Amino acid sequence: MHKLIASTYKEFLLLTRDIGGIAILFIMPLVLIITITLIQDSTFKTVTDYKIPILIVNNDNGHVSKTILKGLNESNTFEINLKETESTARDLVFKGKYQLAIIIPENLSSGLDKKVSQNVDGIIEKFGLEETTDNLQQEVIKGKEVKLYFDPATQLTFKNSVKNGIDKMVAKIETESIYKAFQEQLTDDPSEVIFDTESYITFNEILPQKDNEEYIPNSVQHNVPAWTLFAIFFIIVPLSINIVKEKSQGTFVRLRTNPVSYAIVLGGKTLVYLMVCLIQFILMLLVGLYVFPAIGLPNLDVSGRLPLLFVVAVFAGLAAIGLGLLLGTIAKTQEQSAPFGATFVVILAALGGVWVPVFVMPKIMQTLSQISPMNWGLNAFYDVFLRNGSLLDILPEISLLLLFFLATTLIAIVYNEKKNAL
Amino acid sequence: MIKIEQVSKKYKGSENFSVSNIDLLIHEKEIFGLLGPNGAGKTTLISMLCALIKPTSGTFSIDGLTYQKNKNQLKQHIGIVPQEYALYPSLTAFENLKYFGSMYGLKGKELDTKINHTLEHLGLLHFAHKKIDAFSGGMKRRVNLIASILHEPKVLFLDEPTVGVDVQSKNVIIEFLQELNKNGTTIIYTSHHLNEAETFCTRVAIIDHGKIIIKGHPKDLIKNNDGAHNLEDVFINLTGKALRDHA
Numbered sequence: 001m002h003k004l005i006a007s008t009y010k011e012f013l014l015l016t017r018d019i020g021g022i023a024i025l026f027i028m029p030l031v032l033i034i035t036i037t038l039i040q041d042s043t044f045k046t047v048t049d050y051k052i053p054i055l056i057v058n059n060d061n062g063h064v065s066k067t068i069l070k071g072l073n074e075s076n077t078f079e080i081n082l083k084e085t086e087s088t089a090r091d092l093v094f095k096g097k098y099q100l101a102i103i104i105p106e107n108l109s110s111g112l113d114k115k116v117s118q119n120v121d122g123i124i125e126k127f128g129l130e131e132t133t134d135n136l137q138q139e140v141i142k143g144k145e146v147k148l149y150f151d152p153a154t155q156l157t158f159k160n161s162v163k164n165g166i167d168k169m170v171a172k173i174e175t176e177s178i179y180k181a182f183q184e185q186l187t188d189d190p191s192e193v194i195f196d197t198e199s200y201i202t203f204n205e206i207l208p209q210k211d212n213e214e215y216i217p218n219s220v221q222h223n224v225p226a227w228t229l230f231a232i233f234f235i236i237v238p239l240s241i242n243i244v245k246e247k248s249q250g251t252f253v254r255l256r257t258n259p260v261s262y263a264i265v266l267g268g269k270t271l272v273y274l275m276v277c278l279i280q281f282i283l284m285l286l287v288g289l290y291v292f293p294a295i296g297l298p299n300l301d302v303s304g305r306l307p308l309l310f311v312v313a314v315f316a317g318l319a320a321i322g323l324g325l326l327l328g329t330i331a332k333t334q335e336q337s338a339p340f341g342a343t344f345v346v347i348l349a350a351l352g353g354v355w356v357p358v359f360v361m362p363k364i365m366q367t368l369s370q371i372s373p374m375n376w377g378l379n380a381f382y383d384v385f386l387r388n389g390s391l392l393d394i395l396p397e398i399s400l401l402l403l404f405f406l407a408t409t410l411i412a413i414v415y416n417e418k419k420n421a422l
Numbered sequence: 423m424i425k426i427e428q429v430s431k432k433y434k435g436s437e438n439f440s441v442s443n444i445d446l447l448i449h450e451k452e453i454f455g456l457l458g459p460n461g462a463g464k465t466t467l468i469s470m471l472c473a474l475i476k477p478t479s480g481t482f483s484i485d486g487l488t489y490q491k492n493k494n495q496l497k498q499h500i501g502i503v504p505q506e507y508a509l510y511p512s513l514t515a516f517e518n519l520k521y522f523g524s525m526y527g528l529k530g531k532e533l534d535t536k537i538n539h540t541l542e543h544l545g546l547l548h549f550a551h552k553k554i555d556a557f558s559g560g561m562k563r564r565v566n567l568i569a570s571i572l573h574e575p576k577v578l579f580l581d582e583p584t585v586g587v588d589v590q591s592k593n594v595i596i597e598f599l600q601e602l603n604k605n606g607t608t609i610i611y612t613s614h615h616l617n618e619a620e621t622f623c624t625r626v627a628i629i630d631h632g633k634i635i636i637k638g639h640p641k642d643l644i645k646n647n648d649g650a651h652n653l654e655d656v657f658i659n660l661t662g663k664a665l666r667d668h669a
Contacts, residue, residue: 006524010513017512017553250508254569257472258525259497 003260007268014242015272025238029231029280030287037223037297051079055089055101058082062109064173068102068146071169086147093149100154100162103147112177115141120181146170220288220298225381226354228284229374232277232316233345236324239273240337243328262416266325266409273324277317278310285309308384312394315401316377322408323373329412348374376400424448424471424577424610429480430632431466440466442632443480448625450485453599453609455623455640457616457653459661463632464612465505468579471610472502484577498526501575505582507562508569509554515541515565516550519572526573533572540568544594560591567595571602578602580611584618596622620644620653630661 015022056072058065072078081098083089089101118141146166150159183192246252255265288300302309324341331337349355351365352374358366369375380397383389426446432439441463448454456464469475471482473489473496481488487496509518519537523529528536541547544564554562567583580599584592596618603609613619619626620640627637636643640653647656 002527002529003525006521006529010510010517010521013513013517014510249511250504250506251510253474253504253506254502254508254522255525256474257497257500257502258522259494259527260525 003264004267004271007260007264008271009268011242011268011272015276021238025235025276026280026283029228029234030283032231033224033227033284033287034291034295036227037220037292038295040223052077052099053079053081055081055083055092055098057084057086057089057101057103059106060104060108062107064109064112064177065104067173068104068166068169072102075165090149093151096151096153099151099158101147101149102166103149105144105146108144108146111141111144112174113181114139116174116177116181120178120185124185220292220300221385224284224288224300225385226378228281228313229316229352229377229381230345230349230354231280231284232313232377233320233323233348233374234342235273235277235280235317235320236327236345237338237341239269239321239324240328240331240341241334242269243325244331244334244337247332248334262413263409266412269325270318270321270409273321274314274317277320278313281310281313281317305384308389308391308394309381311391311398312377312380312384315398315405316373316380318405319373319377319401319408322405322412326408326412326415329416348372351375352378354378373401373404376404423450423486424482424484424608426467426471426482427480429467429470429477429482431463431470431475432478439478439632441470441477444629444632444634446627446634446637448608448610450608451603451606453603453611453622453624455619455626456610456612456629457614457619457626457657458612458629462629462661464629465581466632467629468502468581468610468612472500472579473497498573499576501570501573501578503567503570503578503580503583505585507554507566509562509565511555512553514551514553515546515557515561518554518565519569522569523572528572536572537568540572544568544598560587563587563591564595567598571607575607577608577610580609582612582614584613584615592618616653616657626653628657628660635660 054072056069058069069080072080078100083092083101086101086103089098089103092098093101118139148163148166150162246255285300285302289302293299323344327337327341327344331340351369351372352358353361353369354374358369358375361369376397380389380394380401383393383397387393424447426444426448429441429444430439431441440461444467456467458464466475470477471484473493484496484500487499489496510521513521516537519541520533523533523537538547538550541550544567546561546564546568549557549561554565557565563583563586567580571578578599583599584595587595592615599609599611600622611619611623623640625638626640626643627634628643629635636656638646643656644650644652647659650656650659
C-alpha cells in the first residue's frame with residue numbers, strides 16, 4: 001500500500017510539474033466540446049432558424065405554384081430567389097452557389113385541376129349523380145414533374161429532408177384539390193362545409209418522464225456525453241507517453257531493479273489519471289451548465305442524474321486508462337504511442353457512434369461497434385442523460401467497461417513480465 | 423559472495439555472443455572492477471547480474487540467492503547505479519530519492535533523515551529541493567548514486583559511475599564508495615577510467631569479446647605484464663590498439 005501511495009504521489013508531482021501538459025489535458029477538451037456543440041447547434045439552426053437561399057423557376061404561375069411558394073416561405077427554412085430559366089438555376093446550383101433549385105413545370109395548376117376534375121367527374125358518374133359522358137372524348141392528362149437540383153456537395157440528410165418536405169406539400173395540394181373539386185360538384189354554395197379537411201391521424205411524441213416531468217432532450221444533452229467520452233478517451237495519449245518516457249529516461253530500468261511490481265507502478269498511474277478524467281468530466285459538466293447558456297446554447301440538464309453520471313465517467317475513465325497502460329507498455333517510442341493513440345481514439349469514437357449513430361451504420365460496422373468501449377460508454381451516458389436510466393440499466397455497460405480495463409491492464413502486466421522474464 | 427558459472431548472452435539477431443561462458447567468483451566486501459573496451463560485454467554482464475536481461479545460458483547467485491527463487495529478496499539485497507541518469511528531471515532531488523527509497527519499503531522520518539544525511543555527505547543538501555533538470559552532470563551522478571544506496575544494499579553494482587563528471591565530483595563519489603565498502607558493501611563496477619580502477623579496486627577483470635582475458639589484483643597484473651607500468655599498459659597489451667567501434 002505504501003508503495004502504491006508513493007507511486008501515486010510521484011505521478012501527481014510529475015503531472016503538476018508539467019503546466020503545459022495540464023493546460024492541454026484540461027483546456028483542449030473544453031475547447032473541443034464548445035466548438036463541436038456550437039457547430040452542431042448552428043447546423044441545427046441552419047435548418048430551423050436561419051434561412052437557406054434557394055432558387056425557384058416558376059413556369060406555372062398558378063395556384064399550385066403559389067401554394068408551394070407559400071409553403072416554402074412559411075417553413076421558415078428557405079430564402080426564395082426566383083429565376084427565369086432552368087439552365088441558369090441549374091448552373092448556379094451545380095457551381096455550389098445555391099444548395100437547391102426547384103423547377104415548377106408549366107401548366108402544373110391547370111393540369112392538376114383538369115386531372116382532379118376528370119377523376120371526380122368519373123366518380124360522380126359512377127354514383128349516377130351526373131349524366132354519363134363518352135369516355136373516348138376524355139383528354140389524356142400526362143403527369144407533371146417538379147425538378148430538383150442539388151449542389152453535389154449537399155449532404156444526403158438535407159436532400160432527403162427537402163425531398164420529403166416537397167413530397168408532403170405536393171400530396172397536401174393534391175388532396176385539397178380533390179376536396180375542392182368534390183365541393184364544386186356537390187354544392188353551388190362555396191361557403192357550405194361538406195368535408196372536414198383536418199387530418200384524422202396526427203403524431204404525438206411521448207417523452208420519458210421522471211416525477212411527472214418530461215425530459216426534453218436538446219442538442220447539448222446529445223453532444224456533452226459524446227464529446228466528453230471522446231475527451232476522456234484521449235487520456236490514452238498522455239498516459240502512454242508518460243510510460244514510454246519512463247523507459248527512455250532510464251527510470252523504468254531503475255524501477256525494474258527495485259522490489260516493486262509493475263502492477264503497483266501502473267496502479268499509481270491509474271489513480272492519478274482517473275482523477276484527471278474526473279476533473280475533465282466535472283469541467284465539461286460545468287461548461288454545459290454555465291458556459292453554454294451564456295453563449296446562447298441550450299442548458300445541460302443534470303438534475304437528479306449526477307451520481308449516475310459520475311459512475312459512468314469513472315468506468316469510462318478506467319477503460320480509457322487500461323488502453324493507455326497497454327499502449328504505453330507495448331510502444332517503444334513516443335513516435336509510436338502518440339499517433340497510434342490519437343488515431344485509435346478517433347477510430348473507437350467513430351465505431352462507438354460519436355459522429356454517426358450506430359443504427360445507420362452498415363451491418364458489419366454495427367457489429368464492430370458492439371466491441372468499442374466508447375459505444376458502451378456512450379450508451380451508458382445516453383441511458384442516464386436521455387433515457388432516464390437507473391443503475392440497473394447501465395450495469396451491463398459499466399461492467400463491460402470494467403472488464404475492458406481489467407483485461408487491458410492484465411495484458412500490459414503479462415506482456416511486461418514476459419518481456420522481462422528471468 | 424557472487425558466483426557466476428558459465429554465463430553467456432547472445433542478443434536476438436546478433437551473430438556473436440556478447441558474453442561467453444564466464445566463470446567468476448567475487449568475494450564479500452571486494453571492490454571488483456570489470457574493465458574492457460567498448461562492446462566488450464561489461465554492461466551486458468552487469469545487466470544480467472541486476473536482473474535487467476536474461477542470460478542465454480549459465481547460472482549465477484548473489485549471496486546464495488537467485489532471481490528464479492528469491493527475486494524480491496535479491497532485489498532488496500542489491501543496488502544498481504545505472505550508466506544513464508535514472509531520475510525524473512521535473513522532480514527535485516529530494517522527491518526523486520523519497521520515491522525510490524519508498525520502492526524499497528523505506529518511509530517516514532527515517533527515510534527523510536537518511537536522504538538528508540546522504541545528500542549532505544555528497545555535498546548536495548543545499549540543492550535538495552531543486553529540480554534535477556537544473557543539476558550539472560556531476561550532481562546528477564551523485565543523486566543517481568544516492569537513489570541506489572538508501573536501502574543499504576549488501577552488493578552495489580555501478581555501471582560507469584564517474585563518466586562525464588569533473589574531478590571534484592569524481593573524488594567525492596569514489597571516497598563515498600570506499601566508505602560504503604568499509605562498512606561492508608561489496609562493490610562491482612565497470613569503468614573506462616583505468617587509473618581510477620587501479621587505485622580503487624581490490625581486484626579487476628579485463629573482458630574482451632565477451633570473455634574474461636585476465637583477472638587479479640591491479641598491482642599483480644601490472645607486475646606480471648612485461649613492460650607495463652600501469653593498468654592502462656596491461657589493458658593495451660591485452661586488448662590491442664584497434665578501435666572498437668560497433669553499432
